Each structure stands twice: as structure tokens, then as C-alpha cells.
Amino acid sequence: xxxxxxxxxxxxxxxxxxxxxxxxxxxxxxxxxxxxxxxxxxxxxxxxxxxxxxxxxxxxxxxxxxxxxxxxxxxxxxxxxxxxxxxxxxxxxxxxxxxxxxxxxxxxxxxxxxxxxxxxxxxxxxxxxxxxxxxxxxxxxxxxxxxxxxxxxxxxxxxxxxxxxxxxxxxxxxxxxxxxxxxxxxxxxxxxxxxxxx
Numbered sequence: 001x002x003x004x005x006x007x008x009x010x011x012x013x014x015x016x017x018x019x020x021x022x023x024x025x026x027x028x029x030x031x032x033x034x035x036x037x038x039x040x041x042x043x044x045x046x047x048x049x050x051x052x053x054x055x056x057x058x059x060x061x062x063x064x065x066x067x068x069x070x071x072x073x074x075x076x077x078x079x080x081x082x083x084x085x086x087x088x089x090x091x092x093x094x095x096x097x098x099x100x101x102x103x104x105x106x107x108x109x110x111x112x113x114x115x116x117x118x119x120x121x122x123x124x125x126x127x128x129x130x131x132x133x134x135x136x137x138x139x140x141x142x143x144x145x146x147x148x149x150x151x152x153x154x155x156x157x158x159x160x161x162x163x164x165x166x167x168x169x170x171x172x173x174x175x176x177x178x179x180x181x182x183x184x185x186x187x188x189x190x191x192x193x194x195x196x197x198x
């Protein structure tokens with residue numbers, strides 16, 4: 001009886017070790033967050049750097065920072081999450097950011113296979129005035145992501161992080177930069193949850 005117990009104990013230990021090794025093999029090694037932005041004055045670039053810093057705080061997260069015009073198809077497809085930032089131009093995203101999304105279909109071939117499906121998406125924006133269109137800008141970015149069947153998240157604000165850069169706030173203040181970092185961290189956390197869930 002003692003011998004049967006020992007054999008059972010050893011088998012249980014081997015099974016537990018095998019299952020643990022299998023789980024470790026299946027666990028994702030890292031998550032990649034692509035932060036793509038357009039910036040003419042440097043304000044949106046500073047917010048982008050804040051997003052990068054926030055995402056990088058989550059262990060195991062690799063962050064890629066690029067201007068929208070420098071993003072290649074491989075950057076999109078290898079990313080687990082994409083955060084897009086734009087200045088407000090005429091109460092909407094800039095032409096450079098709009099072209100970036102148009103390139104998803106016409107240059108990168110994202111559609112019709114929905115190659116960005118189930119990747120995490122988020123937005124941030126900078127604008128001169130308090131009500132210059134930052135929310136509209138973020139919502140149009142998120143709408144483009146939803147159209148590509150991405151999973152959009154917010155952080156730093158109701159629709160993403162934003163900053164006012166004229167008048168009483170001539171630049172990115174500490175509170176606005178903190179909201180960008182919060183957005184980056186939130187995106188990385190959700191990307192990890194989704195990747196682990198797979």
C-alpha cells in the first residue's frame with residue numbers, strides 16, 4: 001500500500017511539473033505597444049513620450065514610438081496594441097493621421113481580412129483651446145479602430161489623454177503628461193490581459 005502511495009505521489013509530482021512547464025511555455029513573453037503620432041509643434045510628441053513611459057512601466061512591455069508617416073505594415077501587425085495621437089486640425093484629426101488610417105487599407109492591406117482585429121486601440125490629442133475639438137479628434141481615431149474590429153480602451157480621460165496647449169496652458173503641463181502616462185499603462189495592462197486570455 002505504501003509503495004502504491006509513493007508511486008501515486010511521484011506521478012502526481014511529474015504531472016504537476018509537466019503542467020507547470022506547459023503553462024510557462026504558453027505564457028506570453030512580452031506585449032508590444034505601438035505609439036504612432038503626428039506632431040508639428042512638439043506638443044503631441046511630448047504626449048506620445050508620456051504614453052510610452054506609462055506603457056513601459058508594465059513589466060514585459062515593449063514599446064515602439066514612431067511618427068505616423070514612418071509606420072510600416074510590420075509595425076502594425078507585430079503590435080498587440082496601437083495608440084494613436086493627433087493634434088486638432090479644424091476640430092478633427094490632422095491630415096497626416098487620417099492618411100495613416102487610409103494607409104491601413106490601401107497601403108498595408110489590413111482590410112478586408114481585418115488584420116487588426118482584437119488588437120487593443122487607444123487615442124490621445126492636443127489642441128490649442130479648451131473646446132477646440134480634442135474629444136472629436138479622439139473619437140474619430142477610436143471610430144477608425146472600431147471599424148477595424150479593434151478593442152478600444154480609454155485612460156487619462158473619458159476618451160483618452162488630451163492636453164490644451166494655448167492661452168493659460170502654453171504647453172504640456174504635469175497633469176496632462178500624467179494623463180498620457182496613465183493611458184499608456186492602461187493600454188499595456190489590457191493588452192496583457194487579452195494576450196494571456198488567448
